Amino acid sequence: MEAFTAFAHQLADQAAALTRAGFRTSIAVENKSANHFDPVTKIDREVEADVRASIAAQYPDHHIWGEEFAGVTALAAQNMTWVIDPIDGTRAFISGMPTWGTLIGLYDGDQPVLGIADQPIVGDRFWADATGAFWRHSNTTNALSTRSCASLKDAVIAATSPALFESPAQKTSWQALSDRARLVRWGGDWYNYALLAAGHIDAVIECGLGAYDILPLRPIIEAAGGIVTNWQGQAVTAGGDIVAAGDARLHAEILAQL
Amino acid sequence: MEAFTAFAHQLADQAAALTRAGFRTSIAVENKSANHFDPVTKIDREVEADVRASIAAQYPDHHIWGEEFAGVTALAAQNMTWVIDPIDGTRAFISGMPTWGTLIGLYDGDQPVLGIADQPIVGDRFWADATGAFWRHSNTTNALSTRSCASLKDAVIAATSPALFESPAQKTSWQALSDRARLVRWGGDWYNYALLAAGHIDAVIECGLGAYDILPLRPIIEAAGGIVTNWQGQAVTAGGDIVAAGDARLHAEILAQL
Numbered sequence: 001m002e003a004f005t006a007f008a009h010q011l012a013d014q015a016a017a018l019t020r021a022g023f024r025t026s027i028a029v030e031n032k033s034a035n036h037f038d039p040v041t042k043i044d045r046e047v048e049a050d051v052r053a054s055i056a057a058q059y060p061d062h063h064i065w066g067e068e069f070a071g072v073t074a075l076a077a078q079n080m081t082w083v084i085d086p087i088d089g090t091r092a093f094i095s096g097m098p099t100w101g102t103l104i105g106l107y108d109g110d111q112p113v114l115g116i117a118d119q120p121i122v123g124d125r126f127w128a129d130a131t132g133a134f135w136r137h138s139n140t141t142n143a144l145s146t147r148s149c150a151s152l153k154d155a156v157i158a159a160t161s162p163a164l165f166e167s168p169a170q171k172t173s174w175q176a177l178s179d180r181a182r183l184v185r186w187g188g189d190w191y192n193y194a195l196l197a198a199g200h201i202d203a204v205i206e207c208g209l210g211a212y213d214i215l216p217l218r219p220i221i222e223a224a225g226g227i228v229t230n231w232q233g234q235a236v237t238a239g240g241d242i243v244a245a246g247d248a249r250l251h252a253e254i255l256a257q258l
Numbered sequence: 259m260e261a262f263t264a265f266a267h268q269l270a271d272q273a274a275a276l277t278r279a280g281f282r283t284s285i286a287v288e289n290k291s292a293n294h295f296d297p298v299t300k301i302d303r304e305v306e307a308d309v310r311a312s313i314a315a316q317y318p319d320h321h322i323w324g325e326e327f328a329g330v331t332a333l334a335a336q337n338m339t340w341v342i343d344p345i346d347g348t349r350a351f352i353s354g355m356p357t358w359g360t361l362i363g364l365y366d367g368d369q370p371v372l373g374i375a376d377q378p379i380v381g382d383r384f385w386a387d388a389t390g391a392f393w394r395h396s397n398t399t400n401a402l403s404t405r406s407c408a409s410l411k412d413a414v415i416a417a418t419s420p421a422l423f424e425s426p427a428q429k430t431s432w433q434a435l436s437d438r439a440r441l442v443r444w445g446g447d448w449y450n451y452a453l454l455a456a457g458h459i460d461a462v463i464e465c466g467l468g469a470y471d472i473l474p475l476r477p478i479i480e481a482a483g484g485i486v487t488n489w490q491g492q493a494v495t496a497g498g499d500i501v502a503a504g505d506a507r508l509h510a511e512i513l514a515q516l
Contacts, residue, residue, distance in 0.1 A: 024458065037440055037441050039441070091443060094414070094441075094458075095414055095453060096459065097446060097449060097453060098380050098382075099357065099445075122356050122380055124356075156352070156353055160444070162444070163442070182295055183297070183352075184419075184421070185350070185353050185355070186419050186420070187357075187444045187445020187446060191355060195353060195355060198282070200354030201353050
């Protein structure tokens with residue numbers, strides 16, 4: 001295992017110790033948005049602070065782009081940048097549902113180096129680096145591979161919430177796509193992308209993601225054989241409107257509809 | 259532990275052995291509906307057949323109401339009836355998401371005797387009988403208790419999918435309720451009701467459930483201090499349109515809106 005990957009696993013282990021201790025306890029929930037309910041807990045902040053401190057100690061010249069604290073807010077040429085979502089799915093976390101995850105990515109300029117996504121209650125860890133894409137559960141590690149799915153009519157597609165599609169154009173696009181899909185799955189947050197990489201879901205279509213919601217997952221999706229872009233078909237180097245698919249033919253069909 | 263409860267745990271253990279072996283494998287998915295995609299797998303059928311055989315051997319005079327095989331289709335006075343959903347959340351199961359569960363209930367006439375809901379990948383088991391409501395995780399068992407939540411404006415509410423609200427009246431009712439809630443959660447299937455019993459979710463509002471989707475959960479909700487009725491406020495003795503709340507004040511507010 002490469003040095004950065006071993007270090008990222010150590011970060012995920014540290015995060016898991018904190019999230020496991022806080023999950024399903026009576027923790028205070030704050031609202032970090034003035035416009036709607038956007039929950040954050042002290043566990044989100046503790047995990048990100050802990051991961052940031054470890055990165056700063058180990059790689060003091062690396063940049064850090066996280067959800068909860070100020071830092072860089074873009075990938076930049078000739079910089080190594082860690083992208084962190086301490087708890088992706090805070091709404092699931094505060095509702096007792098074990099579908100949240102800790103996401104950690106590393107980029108060299110705008111190119112992915114590694115990504116890791118961890119759900120310590122279920123015991124699911126997904127990661128990827130230059131050596132491939134992997135999934136560990138119950139002490140067994142397997143390579144990840146997306147599945148073949150040529151067309152929307154055969155596809156299991158997913159999105160976390162109807163509320164992600166805010167504009168009329170987004171709602172119309174989603175409706176047209178979901179009407180043609182075989183099965184639509186709601187909820188899931190990061191898990192949908194990991195399950196796409198594992199060959200259980202065919203496409204994830206969402207809007208308005210943060211960079212930390214998707215950049216750590218991009219290497220896992222790509223190394224498993226999938227494709228992830230924005231709705232315009234461009235490479236994902238920040239957040240925004242996202243289309244991920246396990247099969248390039250399905251990705252092309254969805255992009256053509258958008 | 260009472261004899262029926264010990265037997266129900268044994269049934270859940272048997273089911274778990276089958277579901278664990280089948281989860282995230284390449285299993286064939288059939289469509290059991292002519293109108294839309296309603297998936298079923300051989301694992302659903304194997305689990306229900308196994309549970310039915312054990313009940314028939316142990317309690318040959320008991321009735322069985324299950325999702326996948328013919329049997330009784332109502333609770334009846336002076337009969338003991340087991341109500342079984344071998345995999346609640348088959349859509350989650352076939353998508354690799356560990357939020358499905360095996361549900362087993364027992365009714366004496368129309369009165370609940372016990373309910374059990376099991377998620378073996380996460381290691382979450384919820385159950386209730388005359389001695390109380392309980393949750394086991396990682397070999398630790400705790401009593402379940404709903405939380406206080408007096409009003410919709412403070413409530414975390416959940417529904418598995420927008421597609422459950424089929425009629426214009428149902429859509430309008432849901433929209434009015436969800437607009438006033440603090441947080442809306444999608445996905446989850448049976449898990450939402452169990453997390454309501456555990457004090458993490460305040461209300462679950464859904465339409466068109468099968469009896470096997472809700473009857474095994476009713477004893478768990480009620481023994482934890484919650485209330486579950488249909489949209490007309492009547493006791494749940496079959497499927498239909500369901501309102502569950504952890505706090506009777508919230509339940510009353512929701513019913514008043516419906």
